[in-house]
Amino acid sequence: IMNKGPSKISEEVKEDVVDDNVSQTSGTLWGAMALIIGSTIGAGILALPDITQDAGFVPSTTGLVGVWAFLVGQALLLAEVNINLMEIQAEEEEEEATSSSSSSSDTILTLRTMAEKTLGKGVGKAATGIYLSLSYCLLVAYLTKVGEIFSFASDGKLHSGTMVDVFALGSLGMFIFGGPMFVDKLNQGLTAVLVALFMSILALGMAHTNLDVLFGGDSVQSFQAVGPAIPIMFLSLVYHDLIPLICSYLGGDRKRTQQALVFGSLVPLAMFISWEAVTLSFFKEYNASGIHSAVYTSGHIDPVNLMISASGSPLIGSLVQGFSFVAIATSFLGTIMGVSETIRSEASEFDTDDEQKMGDDVLRNLGLTATLIPPLLFTTSGDPKAFIQVLSVAGGYGMTLLYGIFPPLMAWKLRETMKAPKYAVPGGNLMLGSLLSIGISLGIYRVLQDAL
Helix, strand or coil: CCCCCHHHCCHHHHHHHHHCCCCCCCCCHHHHHHHHHHHHCCCHHHHHHHHHCCCCHHHHHHHHHHHHHHHHHHHHHHHHHHHHHHHHHHHHHHHHCCCCCCCCCCCCCCHHHHHHHHHCHHHHHHHHHHHHHHHHHHHHHHHHHHHHHHHHHCCCCCCHHHHHHHHHHHHHHHHHHHHHHHHHHHHHHHHHHHHHHHHHHHHHHHCCCCHHHHHCCCCCCCHHHHHHHHHHHHHHHCCHHHHHHHHHHCCCCHHHHHHHHHHHHHHHHHHHHHHHHHHHHHHHHCCCCCCCHHHEECCEECHHHHHHHHCCCHHHHHHHHHHHHHHHHHHHHHHHHHHHHHHHHHHHCCCCCCCCCCCHHHHHHHHHHHHHHHHHHHCCCCCHHHHHHHHHHHHHHHHHHHHHHHHHHHHHHHHHHHCCCCCCCCCHHHHHHHHHHHHHHHHHHHHHHHHC
16 A cells, blocks of 8 residues: 555556456566666655765665665565465455356455454554555655755745645646546656666766765764664665565566565665765765855755755756656655545445445545645645655654564464465564564654654
8 A cells, every 4th residue: 555656557567467367477577676666766865865964875875785674574574475365365266266267356465455364454444544644744745845846946936835836736637637547657757757867867976976985084984873864764765565566466476576576676775875875975075165055054955955056067967956856756646646546445435325426536536635635734845854854754653664563463463373374484483573673673763763
């Protein structure tokens, strides 16, 4: 259910995954890896240089690698639960089948379904509630960043609040009048542009990266300063909402699923480390005096904005500015699609009166309205730190619960129920306990950080 990137998967792909009952192993390993790579590059990457500037390149890289390893472990557990439940469901359907052509009408087992089948319906409902709360936080962060981008690009001539309203209401109209297929095609195109811009920035930026600034004796290297950046790293590297789709896409193939999750997530990790090298090198090397006034707000410096205004290259500045907006746009559209569909699905359970049934189109439009209006009302414009703060809350609480605590609990419960599951991630209870302890520790750390 979590949607940081599922929007970047075409509806046609989803239909192929669900409807291909004859050969469910037709999905390719590269196809599964591409889903992870395409969904991971998003708004979180814009916040990384800002939140890690006090830590330095080596500590922030160490943090990214550590978070990546932790999330790979959680991803493998989610895949274990999903594949085992797929096999249980297939066996149950085979027993109940009245004809040889019977097959599951919904081969994609969502996170909510996984939580309900392992931890109970109450936890499944809670997972949906956490997801919606998390998504609303993300939408507020994205809208805040949109206002900042337009204000910065226009040198303050465009009011951030006005541009937020235009962007949000324009998106709502596009969804309602253009339809989900139009938005999906648009999002695919924007994702291609996003990747192209990102690779162009890295290609140009790496040529000017000063390694002495990143690794030299005078460079700032503070492992203590990595702590506040962990939630943003968590948010940036999460792709776990795609795992149910990937398991179905690969037909429950255990080996290829493991390969896709590990190698598919390694590519974004390498890209993020390269992005950190480029932005932090420029930030550390550049003399802060005389830069664009919009970079400073109450003494705050954003390395990404610094690259836009003071790189000395109009091309790099334009590429970074374009990348920033497209990254927000794709993440924003993706989250809207996920939240509105979740709200529509939940509302349809109560729309059972045949005489007064609202219909799917009405439910979809109500879901879209309920998705966009609350974050629009709560958006804080004009504070550059608001984007970081809201993303930090989302990563520190919502994603830690969904993808740092739930997976070990679901895997443990399913192993206890099945006694001898056909597929289990190596490490036994020690691995489950370790991942669960780390997830809980991250949550407690965030609580203490906010309390103090």
